[in-house]
Amino acid sequence: MATVSFEYRSTKDYAPLTMWFRHYINDAGIKKNIRISIVTDIIVDGIKRKPKRNDSKKKGAVYNDWDRDSLKKADKKKLKKLEKFITQEFISKSKYPGFTINKEWLQSSYARFKSKSDSKNKKGLLVDRIETRIKDLKAERKSINTIKKYESLTTVINDYNPLLEMSEIDEPELVNFRRWMLSDMKYGLNTAEKHLDNIKTICRKAVSEGYDVPEGFEKFKVRDRSIHKIKQRIIITLTTKEIERIEKLELKQDYLINARKWLILGVYTAQRGGDLLKYIIKENFTKIDNDYYISFKQGKTGKQMNFIALPKVRDMYLNNEMPHKISSQKLNEYIKLLCKEAEINKMITANKKEIVKLDNGKKVRRNVSKSRPKYEYITSHTFRRSFCTIHFKELKMPENLVMQFSGHDTTREFLKYIGEDNNDYSEFKKLYNMI
Known part of the structure; x- marks a missing residue:
């Protein structure tokens, strides 16, 4: 582990601090403690202190320390920045082959810090x-x-x-x-x-x-082909039969009944999770002739939406059965329970965020690819993909009509969203009797 510290090594009343860089290495059983130092240009006041017992062989010796309390606020801040800078320099440079920890490196790093600190820009x-x-x-x-x-x-x-x-x-x-x-x-x-x-x-x-x-x-090329893995994009949606199973569940818990209502609204309106919870509410329903429409502005794109309320959504509104408010976190938690109870448990290998431990011991949330039951992947955003996939692929609705609900601006964008190949040669096949 790398550490940076400062020491007063003078017998004068004021003098520059010495900066120490220490790093302990245990490489294949070979232990090595690296210690290097340089003199900085940060001048501080020295103070006298009496040595502790066994601090020196010479009884009554007087040593100098530095007065941290009298240090200016700007200098305190500078020392903290310097400590962080040198540590970051070490972390960054140590990844390069052939990097050596020595006095020259510490001196050049300190010079770079000073040039940064002195810059007015x-x-x-x-x-x-x-x-x-x-x-x-x-x-x-x-x-x-x-x-x-x-x-x-x-x-x-x-x-x-x-x-x-x-x-x-x-x-x-x-x-x-x-x-x-x-x-x-x-x-x-x-x-x-x-x-x-x-x-x-x-x-x-x-x-x-x-x-x-x-x-x-x-x-610099952002997308490096040498490190890209060629893999099929996995898009997880609920099927018509799976939605029907969820609808037929006999539920007793109010929170699951409420979550199911949000799920039904989601799979029949095609809105993102945030927009679903914020805008698919009774205040945004309007009656035009014999139909009901939902109007609002999408949060992500700012696009004005106005689409017809499909039967299950309309009936929920007319029967005063709209769900009560819920956080997106709770909704995602409860719909997994719904899907588990509906036995939506086909094993799927895909990414899902989990807690992982980094080399430095820090725990973070990262995507981990492994096989899990399908219900573990279901989130509020699955509703939107399910609507688009079912109506376009299964029910054969024209993409421009489905896009009136989803809000996609282009066919290419829409087809990419549902993982559909844009290469449709059906009309050519008909023309040349290839079918």
């Missing part, structure tokens, strides 16, 4: 540019999900290297960042690539605003 840090991007997105009233992506990126960069500057984001740095996300932090490949895409967006914006960004960032 604080916005040159990547985390600062991300924060600026977040403020711009909020001002432009972009979707909450778009803003959350950059807020998540801020957290990731702070874990990786909070002092990473725009001028350091070249191709090797991005390669190292990707390796860190995949190997050390155990992020999924898609998650890592989304973060890298967003960093490149930040870099392009920074270049247009006159920031010093290496040209190498554009050469």
Whole structure:
């Protein structure tokens, strides 16, 4: 484990601090304790202290320490930043083959820290540019999900290297960042690539605003074919028969009865979980002629929706049987219980978030692929996919009609969402008598 500490090693009343870097290694049974130090330019007041028993062979010796209480607030903050910077430098550089811990490395790392600290252009840090991007997105009233992506990126960069500057984001740095996300932090490949895409967006914006960004960032390929696994996309939906089984369950618990109502609304309106719980409510129903319509603006896209209430949804509204409010977390928990009781338990191998332990001992939630009963994968978003899949694939409804419910803007986007191949040659087969 790497540690950074500071020591006063002078007999004068005030002098610069010495910085110590220590790292203990146990490699295949060979133990090694590395200790290196350099003198900083952080000058502090020294104080006299009497030695503890056995502190020195010379009785009554007087040693110097440094007065932490009198240290300026700015210097205290600087020491904390320096400690974090050196630790991050070690974590980052130790991944490169041939890296050696020595005095020269510590000295150069400290020099880099000073150049960063002395710079008046604080916005040159990547985390600062991300924060600026977040403020711009909020001002432009972009979707909450778009803003959350950059807020998540801020957290990731702070874990990786909070002092990473725009001028350091070249191709090797991005390669190292990707390796860190995949190997050390155990992020999924898609998650890592989304973060890298967003960093490149930040870099392009920074270049247009006159920031010093290496040209190498554009050469970096986010999607590296050498690390991609070719696998079929697994899309989990409820079938018509499975929905019928859930509807026929004899339930006694009120919370499960309420969750089933939300499930029925979901599989017959095609809305995302958040929109389902917020907007599929009696206040948004309107009668036009002999039919009832549901109108609202989607939270993710901001698209205005207005679609007909299908029979089971309409009847629930007319019979005053609409479900009461529930959190998305509770709904996801209860619908799994519903599906388990309906024996929707076919074994499926797919990703699902679980608690995993990183090499540093930290516990995080990450996607883990393994075989589980189908009910474990069912969430409120499954309702939306089920509606689209059933009505397009099973009931053969034209995609443009299904899209009136789902809100997809293009056929290509819709077909990708339900995992359907866009290569439909049926009309050519009819023309050339190939059927």
